[in-house]
Amino acid sequence: MGLFDSIRSVLGLRAEADATRAADPEDLFGMSTAYLTMEADLGYDHVGAAALCFSSVDSTDFAETLDEVEAILHAGSEETGTTFRRHEDSHGYQWVVLEDNDPEDLVTSIHFAADEFIERGYGSRLLAAVFGFEKPDENVHAYWIYSFRRGAYYPFAPQTGHERNQRVEFKLQSVLDGELGIEDDERYWYPLWPDSRGGHPWD
Amino acid sequence: MEWKPDWGLRGRMALTMFLLFALYIAFVGVLSQIGYTSMLIFVGIFFLAQFFFSDRLALYSMGAKKVSEDEYPQLHAMVGRLCQQADLPKPDVAVAQSRVPNAFATGRSQKSSTVAVTTGLLQTLDQEELEGVMAHELAHVKNRDVMVMTIASFLSTVAFMIVRWGFWFGGGSRREGGAPIIVAILVSLVVWIVSFLLIRALSRYREYSADRGGATITGKPGALASALLTIDGRMDNVPKEDLREQSEMNAFFIIPIRSGFIGKIASTHPSTENRVERLRQLEREMEGF
Numbered sequence: 119m120g121l122f123d124s125i126r127s128v129l130g131l132r133a134e135a136d137a138t139r140a141a142d143p144e145d146l147f148g149m150s151t152a153y154l155t156m157e158a159d160l161g162y163d164h165v166g167a168a169a170l171c172f173s174s175v176d177s178t179d180f181a182e183t184l185d186e187v188e189a190i191l192h193a194g195s196e197e198t199g200t201t202f203r204r205h206e207d208s209h210g211y212q213w214v215v216l217e218d219n220d221p222e223d224l225v226t227s228i229h230f231a232a233d234e235f236i237e238r239g240y241g242s243r244l245l246a247a248v249f250g251f252e253k254p255d256e257n258v259h260a261y262w263i264y265s266f267r268r269g270a271y272y273p274f275a276p277q278t279g280h281e282r283n284q285r286v287e288f289k290l291q292s293v294l295d296g297e298l299g300i301e302d303d304e305r306y307w308y309p310l311w312p313d314s315r316g317g318h319p320w321d
Numbered sequence: 322m323e324w325k326p327d328w329g330l331r332g333r334m335a336l337t338m339f340l341l342f343a344l345y346i347a348f349v350g351v352l353s354q355i356g357y358t359s360m361l362i363f364v365g366i367f368f369l370a371q372f373f374f375s376d377r378l379a380l381y382s383m384g385a386k387k388v389s390e391d392e393y394p395q396l397h398a399m400v401g402r403l404c405q406q407a408d409l410p411k412p413d414v415a416v417a418q419s420r421v422p423n424a425f426a427t428g429r430s431q432k433s434s435t436v437a438v439t440t441g442l443l444q445t446l447d448q449e450e451l452e453g454v455m456a457h458e459l460a461h462v463k464n465r466d467v468m469v470m471t472i473a474s475f476l477s478t479v480a481f482m483i484v485r486w487g488f489w490f491g492g493g494s495r496r497e498g499g500a501p502i503i504v505a506i507l508v509s510l511v512v513w514i515v516s517f518l519l520i521r522a523l524s525r526y527r528e529y530s531a532d533r534g535g536a537t538i539t540g541k542p543g544a545l546a547s548a549l550l551t552i553d554g555r556m557d558n559v560p561k562e563d564l565r566e567q568s569e570m571n572a573f574f575i576i577p578i579r580s581g582f583i584g585k586i587a588s589t590h591p592s593t594e595n596r597v598e599r600l601r602q603l604e605r606e607m608e609g610f
Binding site: 129132133134138173175179211243246267303305309 | 334
C-alpha cells in the first residue's frame with residue numbers, strides 16, 4: 119500500500135476511490151497468444167465461448183450503456199460471426215456471453231464490449247472477463263479470469279462441490295507465467311462458481 | 322458512474338482529525354511537564370495489546386463464530402463478489418446467533434479483517450439490501466476504520482484514566498506538592514470531554530464515508546437506504562435485554578442501539594434519516610441531477 123492509499127484510508131476516501139477507479143484492460147489481448155499455448159503446449163480445447171461479468175447500476179444512463187454495448191456486439195457479429203447473449207446469474211450479476219469458434223474473435227469482441235463500458239464511465243462496474251477451456255476426455259474445465267480491478271489474470275479450475283483443482287491451476291500459472299500478466303497474490307484469485315453442476319460460470 | 326465528491330464531509334473529517342491531533346499534542350505537552358510519561362507508556366502497551374486482539378474480542382463479545390463456505394455458501398459468494406469489486410482480499414465471514422438485525426466489521430488491517438452478521442439480519446433483508454450492508458462493512462475495512470478510531474481514541478483513554486486514577490498514580494513532581502496532580506486531572510478532564518465529542522463526530526463522518534463507499538461498490542445506493550430503514554424499523558421490536566448487552570459494541574454496528582439519555586452529539590452513528598437522505602442524494606446524482 120502506497121503513501122497515497124494510506125492517506126486516502128485515513129481520510130475515509132479509499133473505499134469510494136478504489137470502487138470507482140476506471141479499468142484499463144490493455145492486457146486483454148495477451149489472451150490471443152495464450153489460446154495458442156493452451157492448445158499446443160497443454161492440450162486444452164477452447165470451449166468456443168468467453169464472457170464478461172459486470173454488476174449493474176440502478177440508473178437510466180447505465181441501461182442506455184447496456185443497449186449501446188449490445189448494438190456494438192450486434193454490429194460486430196455481422197462481421198465476425200460472433201454471437202452473443204445476455205444472462206443474469208443467481209447472485210444478480212450480469213453477463214455478456216460471446217460464442218465463436220475463432221478465439222481471436224472472442225478476444226476482440228470482449229475488448230470491444232469492455233471498451234464501451236469504460237468509455238461511458240462504467241469501467242469500475244466490470245468484474246471479470248472469463249475465457250473457457252476444457253479437456254473433454256478427462257472431464258476437466260479450466261478458465262482464465264481477467265480481473266479488471268487488478269488488471270491481471272488468474273486461473274480457475276472448478277470441480278464439483280465448490281472445490282478447486284489446485285494442481286491444474288498451478289500448472290496453468292507456471293506455464294502461462296510471463297505470457298499473461300498473472301495476479302501474484304493468490305488471495306485475489308476469486309472463484310466464479312458455475313450456478314449449475316458441470317456448467318460454465320456464465321451458464 | 323459519476324457523482325460529486327462530498328467536499329463538506331471531507332472538510333469536516335479533516336478538520337475534526339486536525340483538532341483532535343492538536344488537542345493531543347497539547348495534552349502530551351502538559352503531561353510530560355508534570356512527569357506522567359511513564360503512565361503514557363503503560364497505557365500505550367495496554368492499548369497496543371487491545372489493538373491486536375480487538376478482532377477476536379469483538380467477535381467474542383458478540384457471540385459471532387467464523388463460518389465456512391460450506392455452511393453459508395450464498396453469504397460467502399456475496400462477500401467474495403463484493404470484495405472483487407472493491408479490490409479487497411476476501412475477509413473471514415462470521416455469523417452471530419441473534420434476532421437483532423446487525424452487522425459489523427473488525428480487524429486492524431485489510432488482511433486480518435472479519436465481517437460479521439447476525440442471523441436476524443440474514444432473515445430480515447433481501448439479497449440487494451444485504452449486499453448494501455455488506456458493502457458498507459467492506460468500505461469500513463477499506464478505509465481502515467478500526468485502526469483510525471483506535472488511534473484516535475488512544476489519548477482520550479489516557480485522559481480518562483488520569484481523571485479516574487490520577488490520585489493513585491501520583492506523578493514525578495509529587496515531592497513539590499499536590500498541585501500538579503490536580504492540574505493534570507483538570508487538564509485531563511477537559512481533554513477527555515473535548516476528545517470524546519470529537520471522536521464521536523469523527524465516527525459519524527466515517528459512517529457517511531462508508532455509506533458512500535458501500536454505495537459505490539454495489540452501484541445501488543437505494544438498496545442500502547432501504548436496508549437501513551428496514552433495520553431501523555425492526556430495532557424497536559426486539560427485547561430490551563439484548564439491547565443492553567450489546568450497547569458497548571455500538572461503535573462497530575451498522576445501526577447503533579440507542580439508549581435514550583445519550584444525545585445526538587454523543588452518538589457514534591448519524592441518524593438513519595440523515596443517512597438515507599444522503600443516499601437518496603447519491604441516487605439523484607446518478608440520474609444526472
